[in-house]
Amino acid sequence: MDLTLSPDVIAFRDDVRDFMRAELPLRMTEKVRLGRQLVKEDYLEWHALLRQRGWLAGNWPRAHGGAEWSAVQRHLFDIEATAANAPRILPFGLVMLGPVLMAFGSEAQQKTCLPRILADDDWWCQGYSEPGAGSDLASLRTTALREGDHYIVNGQKTWTTLGHYANRMFCLVRTDPQAPKKQAGISFLLIDMDSDGVEVRPIRLIDGSAEVNEVFLRDVRVPVENLVGTENDGWTIAKYLLTHERTGIAGVGFARAGLAALKRIAAQERDGAGSLAENALFAARIARVEIALMAMETTNLRVVAAAAAGQAPGPESSMLKVKGTQIRQEITDLIRRAAGPYALPFQADALAPAGNTAPIGPEYAPAAAPQYFNNRKLSIYGGSNEIQRGIISKAMLGL
Amino acid sequence: MDFTLTETRAMLSDSLRRTLQRGADWAALVDLGAPAALFSEEMGGFGGAGFDIALVFEELGRACAVTPMLDSCVLAGGLLADCGEEAPVAAIIAGEAQAALAHWEPGSRYAPDPLMTVAQPMGQGWQITGHKAVVVNAPEAGLILCSARMPEGAAGLFLLDRDAGGLDLRDTPLMGGGTAAEIDLRAVPARLLHADASSLIEARIARAALAQCAEALGLMQAIRDLTLDYLRTRTQFGRPIGQFQALQHRMADMLIEVEQVRSAVINLAGQIDSDRVTRERHVSAAKVLTGEVARLVCEESIQMHGGIGLTEEYALGQRAIRLSMCDHRFGDIDHHLARFTELGRLTAETAP
The missing domain is CATH 1.20.140.10 (Butyryl-CoA Dehydrogenase, subunit A, domain 3)
Structure with missing residues (x-):
């Protein structure tokens, strides 16, 4: 047992910290800090900065142009980036599709797709969920039927995050509707969003944001060479992708940054003769979530260390998903409550990408309630927390 | 960063678990060297670090073993070691003596500050007067350490003379196992271990x-x-x-x-x-x-x-x-x- 970081890991962390201080533009970090909506150009600018430094694909092997960071390095990068109010790195190409192509893609697919992900030539989105296939993902009904050299795709995908920016979508489709088990007969397909028959419609959420979309697919022709892996064996790939999606799912960086913001806000908010931070009841609420976070960070590192030692990230990531999202939701709830009456005004303009209205109340007020509502998604997406509990009871408890 | 046990600790953890599964008594744990794992080498043990404590007690908990280990070795024994009391520590490690710490007081809940139990100089030594609450393991302990307020206000640490007069123990079993005593002290002779021990x-x-x-x-x-x-x-x-x-x-x-x-x-x-x-x-x-x-x-x-x-x-x-x-x-x-x-x-x- 040794909780200290090795000197080379500390040097790496200091490099990352210096990079954030030197390279991140203030207008970008201010947007993140104040909870304003980011647009395509923000993400691309941030990616370009990382690409220049060779840090865009920390999780990729060097052979494919990645930085090949250890699990501990990835963890530290995440913490430093969120502490500096950096935008998030978009996961669709780098975290989701990239590893899938490396494991299951043909040589041609790797050669064409991977460099384009690294160069941000493609913006990928994820075609998994459907109106009738949420937690029960394997019941998906979008079909892809072979016709000569093409698949003809029909169906509907939903909750497609930032799909309105995407030019490509990786998609789960049903290639054998007659398969005896619903998990059989699914394939993993790459679709051009500018193909005829693809229509993207935004879904407006209760916080005023429009991050997610519906994607309608009507007689979309997809070349057969866009199939990843074996036909009808897409469920294996789907699960592989989900496991990768769940690494880093604990969201330690976000939670730390959120806690720091919460403490600043509580110190600034007046309560009687003192500050809200001095209110014993509110201070105890902050203490409880901080204590949970301190333990969760170590739980996360234990899983990270096991992953580094070669043990696959298995059901433990479900544990981190549940605990991590509980903590982040608790923090956004406390921030909302800390804002007090100034959480009430719905200040969509203050959060809009181009908005320049001065906020009513303190600068953190406009995002306080919207972020609380937005973060309800944390326990729903990436496999709802109920699905995670199911995985835990089956895989870790044998029930 | 490393979350695995060292080889020595893994072995200790293993043998403790097996011994406890067989229903080990206190003597068997002493033979195994469990108390020694809680003391540093300078004090005659072979451990005493945080992770030594953690692994020994995790195994005790897993077996639901009721032992004097916490009070005798970690708490009172640890304080004796802090004060350089080699002989009593050696006796504790060898299983020949047990210790207890009389620190908390009626009405003080978890923070006895200021201490209401007082120490007064008496000839070459000291006398302690006051009350101590729920002193765990005191009925079994030959060595009772006691905190008391010094004349100038600091918290002194004393070793009570168990056999002198003025010391009254009211024993009680505890919820979850073990024993404790309510201690009444009336001018009990004691030896000063540390004059500012807080x-x-x-x-x-x-x-x-x-x-x-x-x-x-x-x-x-x-x-x-x-x-x-x-x-x-x-x-x-x-x-x-x-x-x-x-x-x-x-x-x-x-x-x-x-x-x-x-x-x-x-x-x-x-x-x-x-x-x-x-x-x-x-x-x-x-x-x-x-x-x-x-x-x-x-x-x-x-x-x-x-x-x-x-x-x-x-x-x-x-x-x-x-x-x-x-x-x-x-x-x-x-x-x-x-x-x-x-x-x-x-x-x-x-x-x-």
């Missing part, structure tokens, strides 16, 4: 809290395993009750929270020799989490068992009581929540 005592209580949280972690795992077995074998409505989703999800939550406690114990063990504020913040963090999860595990496991969980003959009850009572020593959840915040004001750090 930081020594606080640091030793930190180690005792670590021991207790680790023991709780072991108990939680034992209870989790018992409950899992029960869910797999108990049949109602024609199937094992572990097939019901309502119970599966509660079990999953229990598992998540027990792993949180493990992390808190690791954090505390790793910081037990850090500066005071860092160390004590981790003490409070571990005590809060352990207290909260102990309640969850006890209540949920009894509920999932049903009536059998409340019977004396079934293994769950005693473990649940011992686990629940952890919150009643060294400060409960509320005490440590407030303390965690207070300590946080002393540091600019948001997290370790």
Whole structure:
């Protein structure tokens, strides 16, 4: 047992910290800090900065142009980036599709797709969920039927995050509707969003944001060479992708940054003769979530260390998903409550990408309630927390 | 960063678990060297680090063993070692003596400050007068250490003369096992060990809290395993009750929270020799989490068992009581929540 970081890991962390201080533009970090909506150009600018430094694909092997960071390095990068109010790195190409192509893609697919992900030539989105296939993902009904050299795709995908920016979508489709088990007969397909028959419609959420979309697919022709892996064996790939999606799912960086913001806000908010931070009841609420976070960070590192030692990230990531999202939701709830009456005004303009209205109340007020509502998604997406509990009871408890 | 046990510790943990499974008594644990694992080499032991304490007590908890280990070795024995008392420490390590710390007082709850028990000079020595509350292991202890307010106000640490007059012990068994005594002191002759011992005592209580949280972690795992077995074998409505989703999800939550406690114990063990504020913040963090999860595990496991969980003959009850009572020593959840915040004001750090 040794909780200290090795000197080379500390040097790496200091490099990352210096990079954030030197390279991140203030207008970008201010947007993140104040909870304003980011647009395509923000993400691309941030990616370009990382690409220049060779840090865009920390999780990729060097052979494919990645930085090949250890699990501990990835963890530290995440913490430093969120502490500096950096935008998030978009996961669709780098975290989701990239590893899938490396494991299951043909040589041609790797050669064409991977460099384009690294160069941000493609913006990928994820075609998994459907109106009738949420937690029960394997019941998906979008079909892809072979016709000569093409698949003809029909169906509907939903909750497609930032799909309105995407030019490509990786998609789960049903290639054998007659398969005896619903998990059989699914394939993993790459679709051009500018193909005829693809229509993207935004879904407006209760916080005023429009991050997610519906994607309608009507007689979309997809070349057969866009199939990843074996036909009808897409469920294996789907699960592989989900496991990768769940690494880093604990969201330690976000939670730390959120806690720091919460403490600043509580110190600034007046309560009687003192500050809200001095209110014993509110201070105890902050203490409880901080204590949970301190333990969760170590739980996360234990899983990270096991992953580094070669043990696959298995059901433990479900544990981190549940605990991590509980903590982040608790923090956004406390921030909302800390804002007090100034959480009430719905200040969509203050959060809009181009908005320049001065906020009513303190600068953190406009995002306080919207972020609380937005973060309800944390326990729903990436496999709802109920699905995670199911995985835990089956895989870790044998029930 | 490394979360694996060293080879020596893994061996100790292994042999402790096997010995305890055979139903080891105190003499067997002494033979195995368990007390020595809690003392540094300078004091005649072979351990004494945070992770030594954590592993010994996790195994004791897993076996639901009731021993004088915490009070005699970590708390009072540790203070004797701090004061350079080699002979009594050697006797404790050899299993020839037991010790107890009389520190907390009636009405002082978890923070006896200022001490109401007083020390007065008497010839070459001292006399102690006052009351000490729930002194765990005192009935078995030949060596009773006692804190008392010095004439100038500091907290002194004394070794009581057990056989002199004026010392009255009212013994009681404890919920969850073990014994304690209410101690009444009327001018009891005592030898001064340290004239300003408050930081020594606080640091030793930190180690005792670590021991207790680790023991709780072991108990939680034992209870989790018992409950899992029960869910797999108990049949109602024609199937094992572990097939019901309502119970599966509660079990999953229990598992998540027990792993949180493990992390808190690791954090505390790793910081037990850090500066005071860092160390004590981790003490409070571990005590809060352990207290909260102990309640969850006890209540949920009894509920999932049903009536059998409340019977004396079934293994769950005693473990649940011992686990629940952890919150009643060294400060409960509320005490440590407030303390965690207070300590946080002393540091600019948001997290370790």
